Amino acid sequence: MSQANLDTSSAFLDACAAAIGAQHVLTGTHDAAPYLADWRRRYRGAARAVLCPADTREVAALVKLAHAHRVALVPQGGNTGLAGGATPDASGQQAVLSLRRLNRVREIDPHNNTITVEAGVILAEVQARADEAGRLFPLSLAAEGSCTIGGNLSTNAGGTGVLRYGNTRELCLGLEVVTPEGEIWDGLRGLRKDNTGYDLRDLYIGAEGTLGVITAAVMKLHPLPAARVTALAALGSAHAALDFLALAQRYAGPLLTGFELMSDFCLQLVGRHFPQLRYPFQSRHAQVVLLELSDNESEAHARALFERLMEAALEHGVVEDAVVAESLAQSLAFWNLREHIPLAQAQEGLNVKHDIGVPISRIGQFIEETDADIARVVPGARMVTFGHLGDGNLHYNVQAPEGGDPKRFLADNEKTLNRIVYDNVARHRGTISAEHGLGQLKLDEAAHYKSAVELKLMRALKAALDPLNLMNPGKVVR
């Protein structure tokens, strides 16, 4: 990071300092640096300054100034995104707008099952505050200790609870947004039903800050389940996992809150790098599924339900083996296996990552065909395939052949592998970004696969709401 990354000579910055206090306008290289690169260090940008307003009015004041001075803004939450959506470009002309200081929980309304939070509240704090009120906020993902709810909303984050509770989009009832002109839209409604015009809320959700700045939100809460119990099932193929999912949904209905697929190679990697985590079956199986039940009655009821399900699945030959957690500790141990897959693959070295989704019914076929296509082009490539099968969302990652140099593998094969994977995704009418968004990482890929009509519609919306192109330009749509 050189000094040249920060252009501090600006009437704009003086006005910003007057609006929010000079100490909240970061221009020093040292102070600003953490905001100028994404956490995976894939993108490094520059900026005139990092602006840290304290509340919605200050955000509005800054956006008005940016509008007047024609300065482009890059909204940023916890800076945990995986697509570079919150990193400024290299020009040094943009300003980062950090929402971290908007960190108040404004209201909890247990009877309405809602919590009203500012954009900078950390996801784990939303969960904790809901729990204190005897409610569940079900959004849960790896970065929950540092990501913010504003970032979750702007990227429509997914995570492990989508099967039952939906994405961040489905958990949001209302928003407060600062428009690109610096006006405040108060859409903080805590209503389950409201049919009075265009759905502005869902337009801002997932827009990655390109249409306005989300400053607060009313989020849905759910009843706290009495117990959560997990189980593992061993299967012969991903195809079998589809039949098993249908069976599990028939038995458990909405109590089924998790259905995660892990290929055998994923668990081999976990075993290699985290040998303390025990492989749960006597023999190896092609696929393992982690199931979670959230039961409103009791742990005993959940376990009994699991036992009935597994008996039926074994009887029908859908699963090859199964184990139901007998304690909370064992439930956590099962989740631990799943959560160590990303860590284990990182230990193994860089790989080519894909966050794809296809219709659930196509998953078996997609894996089979794409595995074969990749094997033809890069013999020995090792597939790290895991993810939220119940949502049709796979982390379909490709690791260098055993003993190969990961960096070299990436440099030689990333483009080719992306094309193979995304072409197959498109053929199955899937998505190239199921839960990570587009940011700058997948902007061009999205433009490649979307229809001309869809791109035209997206551009029309962007031009209508942000005609000066000052809100996070170069992200999502060009």
Add this chain to the structure above:
Amino acid sequence: MSQANLDTSSAFLDACAAAIGAQHVLTGTHDAAPYLADWRRRYRGAARAVLCPADTREVAALVKLAHAHRVALVPQGGNTGLAGGATPDASGQQAVLSLRRLNRVREIDPHNNTITVEAGVILAEVQARADEAGRLFPLSLAAEGSCTIGGNLSTNAGGTGVLRYGNTRELCLGLEVVTPEGEIWDGLRGLRKDNTGYDLRDLYIGAEGTLGVITAAVMKLHPLPAARVTALAALGSAHAALDFLALAQRYAGPLLTGFELMSDFCLQLVGRHFPQLRYPFQSRHAQVVLLELSDNESEAHARALFERLMEAALEHGVVEDAVVAESLAQSLAFWNLREHIPLAQAQEGLNVKHDIGVPISRIGQFIEETDADIARVVPGARMVTFGHLGDGNLHYNVQAPEGGDPKRFLADNEKTLNRIVYDNVARHRGTISAEHGLGQLKLDEAAHYKSAVELKLMRALKAALDPLNLMNPGKVVR
């Protein structure tokens, strides 16, 4: 309906006839009449013609022609709307675009839990086709035998399953839309997760045909529950119903699929006009709640759960009496009570209707305050208060004092009562249209209560997507 309602002299109509066949361009008064008034006969319009295309390509061809000839189109499904959204204006210059012939179920994918349907498919048929495939399509409302899924989507219809399954919006994964320029956007994706740009889908849902024409949709299916069981609980007040709802959600979690409030006066009206429907309790109670459980295990399990819930509620003094249905017949009888309220109030004579929503926690207070405000202005006015309490959505209707003339009552008091009700709704941050949409009925009321910023945003979207204002002009936003 006079001949003057139809202006048939037009090059536009000749071109339409060439595109879809003359027999599908209805210009005769007799043929067109059913499309020119809403079913409640509150609005009567006129039109150049009623256009009845057979498929998406024909819709696109007609919209292109309308665009070239600058003819405004009024999309229409089953014509069961309650806000006049599908009725043309009186000018005779608009054309009705009926989607009824787009009535194919294109695909059912049980493993993906999706059904792909054209806009003109009747809601009851979607339910039936899902059921045949062993799945549940949970959208359910009074007009289900004649309303279309396209109309449900365009008005984001609610109904009785929202508590668990959401509005039509939450049941839709993808859309096919003809844009105002006559291009086809193929957004028919059957994905639970897709974060690749702006949420076009949710922009068209609830837009009442003002941004484009929905021609097909991918809708979510759910596992078929093993049993549905209902129960009735008698309560002393609407406030108590809130505590009871929280208790029921704690006991039943997502198995609770219905929570409907019925004030005593509603049930008195049912008793008066449908004496064969028995009042279920020994003594009268201020409020009765109908609960429904959808159980994935068995009827016996659902009943046992209800028994435990009711015991706890009686013990805590939350409910005054309770009865759990002992058979499917009794479950249906309980629903019958609820469903006869709208019929009973119609028998009693015209009333002033409101489809309002407030945060669930505010419902008791809203009813108390608004009842009092109304009693001050119209002494003796009788409140027909019922609805989807679990969603915060009430049908808060005001009937003339006993023995009063309903027509006179309506003429004298409608405006005053609307103002009282909607002002109180606004004070509680609620909505003046929870599930019926705006159409032409509530267009001006919505403009009155919405902020300048929100109206500006809505107008910007309308201008961006329909710059010539040819899609259902005069509805939703002006």
